[in-house]
Amino acid sequence: MMAAEKKRIRKLTIAKAMSEAIDQAMTSNPDVFVMGEDVGKLGGVFGTTTGLFDKYGPDRVRDTPISETGFIGAAAGAAVMGMRPVVELMFIDFFGVCMDVIYNFAAKNSYFSGGRQAVPMVLMTSAGGGYSDGGQHSQCLYTTFAHLPGLKVVMPSNAYDAKGMMTAAINDDNPVIFIFHKSLQGMGWLGTAKGAIVDVPETVYEVPLGKANISREGSDITVVGFGNTVHHALDAARDLALEGISAEVVDLRSLAPLDRETVLASVRKTGRLLAVDDDHLSYGWTGEVIASVAEAGIALKCPARRIAYPDVPVPFARPMEQFLLPNAEKVKAAVLSLMNSVVSV
Amino acid sequence: MSRKPDIQTMLWMYKHMVLSRRYEEALAEAYLEGKQPLFNMANGPLPGEMHLSNGQEPCAVGVCAHLLDHDVVTATHRPHHIAIAKGVNLRAMTAEIFGKQTGLAGGRGGHMHLIDPAVNFACTGIVGEGLAPAAGAALARKMRGEDGIAVAFIGEGAANQGAFHETLNLAAVWNLPFVCVIEDNSYGISVPKGAATSVLHNDVRAASYGIRGYHVEGNDPLRIYEVAGEAIERARAGKGPSLIEIETYRLAGHFMGDAESYRPAGEKDALFARDPIPKFRQELVDAGAASSDDLLWIEEDAKSCVAELIDFAKAEAYAPVQEALEKVFV
């Protein structure tokens, strides 16, 4: 029976999309298992393991003690033996206690074994602020990881990418830091950017890691974002279109590997560049993107610019935090000012 | 060595337990403003996470009754009861929790980051983070020959952190005036202690480091007072560090917004039936330490004190936003 059926649209939150990707991987591959704090019955504080405990039980969905050095190190060790652990550390802010095994062991094991020993693990963790959770629960720290060779560092901006990237991350033979942004996650108690909840196929599919996405095509300026700042860029681009400015929005999706080609091709087309990050400004990926454009010798119509979180810890007070965070208005203002400026000769 | 508190101390303990409870209740009320019917953490006068200490008051008063301003305390993400018992400036603390300019950190810290150098109190949002700095504070006191010991409060979940084991070993090797107090409230968010900890009681782990270990049952402020008194006296006398595990419980969720679906049916009701405050109140009356009227006066006083604090903090101004860029360095 091949009766023509109207395609059903099924939207998911990023939380559900991640859970579904992990679920499908666990069904097809007995080596995939989950570990982390509150990932069992609770289904993850950020909903990343919803339903998995009931389906697979405590052997494959393991609640851990608050012992990150132990369980993340154990995940790396199990991965070396051929398992494919998906491990969660609730907040990216918490990595200080267990960093050694991540950057000195998991990240370097392929190199130290001459490429003969893989560490196929996924480390998923939440990032981002905006809801006044203070300076130890609101950080981004993306480039802290992206700076370290041997780790793939990715973050989806929507549920379609979340599922495909999680599937790709589990299938990848290298350690992947899979970051999800709290402003996009789809937890009712956090509020969620509407653009993050999108149609997600029920079938298994991959979104390749290390490949940026053109989220919106444009011709006047390239605005590069990552995670939540993609939505700031898209919101600004919609506004700017009303003023006759055509902004192209690039969603990096991955910091390591960094898809320089997609960024360069876009900037060659538009001749203008704005990079928007909610991580700290200095030594952040915005600088890396702009440096790549400079090194490629692309002549810009105006100086490149970046918007990022200033080099201060995240304050608790709502007015202070909102003042420091990037948003669509800041992106729009920066684009307008860039469109009116020229390179001095 | 252990001794019972005198009447004055018992009343001080009761007063601070009640003050802490009323304080948390008032915060809970303010926290829900702007969050109904949609519970969005970002909204209302108290955005972000809020970890309340209802039920754990005996730990704070039983230990802090022995401490002076120069004694150092590090606390956890659930810090209010300890801060109150340690004598943190409550106006500045409340203003900080509401993010205001007159807060302890001008609104930069928030409820998990309360630092009051005047009474040597600090807390942190990272599990187990306060342990080693507390041992370091004890080291500083010892090296300079100064009075004062250090107490690190942690939850039972933190006893499975590397920092716990490293710090106890260090404190033991260097014979530091240091006490580690574990508030065992049975859960690390949703994970029960039994699923996360290899021993029934953490005090046995003290043996691994050759230090004193104490276990206190019943969430009983008087018993906590006695045990903490012995450990703190030993620390002051240069007899080395101790580890105390106190069985307590939280009458609140892990944070405001926690649906507590992980608790067995009826557990919450049973906990409320054992609420330490009415229990202690009855003990004080039975022992003739105070009349019911005296205690009522303490209770009314706590209520009005808290109301005044909340009104004050709400009325205070936020700092100009540019101040967010200041104080990264001293």
Place this chain on the structure above:
Amino acid sequence: MQIKIEDDFWQGDDEAVITAWLVDDGAEVAEGDVVAEMMLAKVQMEIEAPCSGVIHIEMEAEVPLKKGMVIATIDQ
């Protein structure tokens, strides 16, 4: 068929809020599909389509909901 907030959906008279529609207005849905996520105080809940058909959204996300309200209709 209507998707209505039934009296036995939760206890008491609290208001709930749809946090996200997981389908577009006018989309095709199948019986049992999760069409929306809802929050009641601290608890996140799902709303399923009671039948198959084309859904018409009557209540936008983030609007307070009382019992008895119709949040969507489905043309079978």
